[in-house]
Amino acid sequence: MSNKNVFLEKYFLMTRSEENYLKTIFHLGGGDSKSITTNAIAEQMETKPSSVTDMAKKLSEKGLVDYVRYQGVSLTDAGVKTALSIIRKHRLWEVFLVKKLDFTWDEVHEVAEQLEHIKSEKLIDKIDELLEFPKHDPHGDPIPTKDGKFQERDEKLLSEMPINSQGVCVGVKDSSVPFLKFLDKNKIALGNTIKVLDKEDFDNSLRIQMDGKEMRISHQIAANLYVKKND
Amino acid sequence: MSNKNVFLEKYFLMTRSEENYLKTIFHLGGGDSKSITTNAIAEQMETKPSSVTDMAKKLSEKGLVDYVRYQGVSLTDAGVKTALSIIRKHRLWEVFLVKKLDFTWDEVHEVAEQLEHIKSEKLIDKIDELLEFPKHDPHGDPIPTKDGKFQERDEKLLSEMPINSQGVCVGVKDSSVPFLKFLDKNKIALGNTIKVLDKEDFDNSLRIQMDGKEMRISHQIAANLYVKKND
DNA sequence: AATTAAATTTAGACAAAGCTAAAAATAGAT
DNA sequence: ATCTATTTTTAGCTTTGTCTAAATTTAATT
Ligand SMILES: [Mn+2]
Ligand SMILES: [Mn+2]
Ligand SMILES: [Mn+2]
Ligand SMILES: [Mn+2]
Numbered sequence: 068m069s070n071k072n073v074f075l076e077k078y079f080l081m082t083r084s085e086e087n088y089l090k091t092i093f094h095l096g097g098g099d100s101k102s103i104t105t106n107a108i109a110e111q112m113e114t115k116p117s118s119v120t121d122m123a124k125k126l127s128e129k130g131l132v133d134y135v136r137y138q139g140v141s142l143t144d145a146g147v148k149t150a151l152s153i154i155r156k157h158r159l160w161e162v163f164l165v166k167k168l169d170f171t172w173d174e175v176h177e178v179a180e181q182l183e184h185i186k187s188e189k190l191i192d193k194i195d196e197l198l199e200f201p202k203h204d205p206h207g208d209p210i211p212t213k214d215g216k217f218q219e220r221d222e223k224l225l226s227e228m229p230i231n232s233q234g235v236c237v238g239v240k241d242s243s244v245p246f247l248k249f250l251d252k253n254k255i256a257l258g259n260t261i262k263v264l265d266k267e268d269f270d271n272s273l274r275i276q277m278d279g280k281e282m283r284i285s286h287q288i289a290a291n292l293y294v295k296k297n298d
Numbered sequence: 299m300s301n302k303n304v305f306l307e308k309y310f311l312m313t314r315s316e317e318n319y320l321k322t323i324f325h326l327g328g329g330d331s332k333s334i335t336t337n338a339i340a341e342q343m344e345t346k347p348s349s350v351t352d353m354a355k356k357l358s359e360k361g362l363v364d365y366v367r368y369q370g371v372s373l374t375d376a377g378v379k380t381a382l383s384i385i386r387k388h389r390l391w392e393v394f395l396v397k398k399l400d401f402t403w404d405e406v407h408e409v410a411e412q413l414e415h416i417k418s419e420k421l422i423d424k425i426d427e428l429l430e431f432p433k434h435d436p437h438g439d440p441i442p443t444k445d446g447k448f449q450e451r452d453e454k455l456l457s458e459m460p461i462n463s464q465g466v467c468v469g470v471k472d473s474s475v476p477f478l479k480f481l482d483k484n485k486i487a488l489g490n491t492i493k494v495l496d497k498e499d500f501d502n503s504l505r506i507q508m509d510g511k512e513m514r515i516s517h518q519i520a521a522n523l524y525v526k527k528n529d
Numbered sequence: 530a531a532t533t534a535a536a537t538t539t540a541g542a543c544a545a546a547g548c549t550a551a552a553a554a555t556a557g558a559t
Numbered sequence: 560a561t562c563t564a565t566t567t568t569t570a571g572c573t574t575t576g577t578c579t580a581a582a583t584t585t586a587a588t589t
């Protein structure tokens with residue numbers, strides 16, 4: 068039984084599964100010392116609550132989560148740091164795929180799910196440099212810095228914008244393939260300017276002007292588009 | 299128990315470990331229906347012969363190797379095809395790391411060992427395109443084509459070149475980190491022209507002229523450098 | 530406060546990939 | 560042809576990550 072690199076093994080050598088759990092817990096809000104239930108994690112990861120319990124114990128053992136039986140888990144500082152480094156890699160790879168290899172924004176997530184687990188600090192730093200240190204991924208999500216800083220954005224959902232207000236489309240909340248393809252088909256893209264012309268009380272649909280062209284979109288669409296309001 | 303995609307599971311979903319075994323068997327010559335022993339594979343992969351036996355059965359079950367108990371394994375056509383696709387990915391990623399991210403040739407292998415297992419045909423095709431379809435990796439090894447064609451080279455080891463013959467350094471046989479760093483230190487690089495001036499009978503060392511400069515190199519070095527002879 | 534429903538954990542099993550130690554087969558040497 | 564050394568396989572165990580079914584705890588309702 069090799070005993071070399073105990074430090075490395077315990078603190079740095081994360082399995083793919085462990086990394087995915089940390090990422091999921093972070094996305095469910097477990098980074099703000101909020102307790103996330105095993106059920107919520109299981110549902111998000113399409114696994115079983117009993118599996119989550121097992122992993123909660125293991126991650127707790129490693130000091131990456133605080134776990135209280137029957138209460139759920141939250142990330143420790145070390146856990147947040149690790150989660151952010153995975154998310155950083157995921158989003159940088161997504162930018163790379165779009166900018167350098169002409170992937171469409173609905174194709175990148177699946178591949179990034181694999182690439183995010185490649186272990187090489189130099190690799191991801193060089194990718195970052197090649198891309199000239201992008202601030203957002205193809206879906207408008209912010210890319211954490213190397214030292215784990217997260218830039219929050221002052222953006223609103225289009226569905227929450229008042230009538231006659233105007234802004235720029237900067238992100239999607241739902242980044243599923245069908246939604247992204249729908250946006251493509253309707254020429255809705257990040258960077259477009261959007262003005263809210265009217266709201267329909269009956270179904271909450273919106274009449275908007277997008278890059279000059281007038282169109283009507285459902286509440287479901289508006290509730291999944293982030294807009295940065297013009298001051 | 300999900301039973302969907304039986305075809306995919308059985309014929310395409312290879313684990314990382316399975317892929318590494320196929321690659322190793324190919325490198326040991328198992329692509330020419332030559333039988334490779336479990337011991338040889340175990341030694342190459344730094345694992346135990348009993349583990350190799352287990353994997354031999356599994357790969358045989360999947361139709362990727364022919365396995366005869368106590369006789370060893372050789373790759374089937376499907377096995378060769380799969381091995382070549384991994385090798386292709388490995389070498390393309392190595393070129394990418396050197397050409398696009400300024401990695402040195404002694405840094406790329408370890409990262410490529412991870413990247414070669416990323417599952418996305420589009421990804422590797424786009425990388426190939428971005429690199430303008432390179433024919434060789436940073437160590438001079440040929441890159442198989444998408445349809446599994448392997449370009450053999452008419453190259454010789456420097457140690458086998460006759461006195462006064464001349465050529466271009468096109469590859470390394472040993473691509474270990476220490477050897478590559480040694481070559482860097484001594485300004486020996488692929489593309490350099492080499493002329494054999496003299497051989498020392500006593501220790502088989504060579505006196506050579508490399509890009510004009512005269513130098514002496516040991517047999518061990520000469521036996522690990524591939525040279526393409528000028529006609 | 531007692532009962533019931535829901536969430537969570539435990540116990541036990543499984544598959545993948547590895548290991549060690551013992552058994553079996555092969556190959557080499559008399 | 561027999562014996563011996565080496566190679567290879569088998570049997571059984573381990574770890575990681577998953578599952579199901581049963582037990583337990585918590586939360587909700589009367
Ligand atoms: Mn994504
Ligand atoms: Mn992932
Ligand atoms: Mn390599
Ligand atoms: Mn590999």
